[in-house]
Amino acid sequence: MDFPLLVSACLVGFRCRYDGKAKRNRQVVAMLEGHEWIPVCPEQAAGLSTPRTPMAFAGGTGVDVLRGTARLLQEDGRDVTNALIEASRFLTQLGKAWGMRIAILKEGSPSCGVTTTCVGEEKVKGKGIFAAFLEAEGIKTFSEETLPHEGKFNDF
Ligand code: SF4
Numbered sequence: 001m002d003f004p005l006l007v008s009a010c011l012v013g014f015r016c017r018y019d020g021k022a023k024r025n026r027q028v029v030a031m032l033e034g035h036e037w038i039p040v041c042p043e044q045a046a047g048l049s050t051p052r053t054p055m056a057f058a059g060g061t062g063v064d065v066l067r068g069t070a071r072l073l074q075e076d077g078r079d080v081t082n083a084l085i086e087a088s089r090f091l092t093q094l095g096k097a098w099g100m101r102i103a104i105l106k107e108g109s110p111s112c113g114v115t116t117t118c119v120g121e122e123k124v125k126g127k128g129i130f131a132a133f134l135e136a137e138g139i140k141t142f143s144e145e146t147l148p149h150e151g152k153f154n155d156f
Helices: 028-031 062-067 081-097 129-136 148-155
Strands: 005-008 037-040 057-059 069-073 102-105 118-121 120-127 138-144
Touching: 028 102, 037 118, 057 062, 062 081, 062 129, 069 081, 081 129, 102 129, 129 138
Parallel strands: 005 037, 005 102, 057 118, 102 138
Antiparallel strands: 057 069, 118 120
């Protein structure tokens, strides 16, 4: 593999989550050893504070936001859709400029979720905004729950 990996910053120990904590994942950290990787947090890149009010989708998931049919709202009703769209677009373009082809993201997040995210108070199947942007631009997304075998990286 001759390209760097993009990784959700909370998965490698940065305290960037809405509750001010990290979600360091040993398997992800071990898998990154020996590779070039860059940690990013789309919610912090969107200018949101840490800690911050939790958010969830209304009307769909990340892919629907790209289609213009869903919104991302914080619990207090603040609409953060546009801020997350701008941050996700920026980080995706940066990833492409750096030659990235794979991202390892935090499952379940409204920004980073790869196979699950949240609509209202429910966990549902679907992607977060950032994961949806990356996939739309050809960057393959995995989560800590869907990690590929090391050798599989060479397929991308
Ligand atoms: S899941 Fe994504 S948006 Fe949420 S804290 Fe981790 S890196 Fe930031």
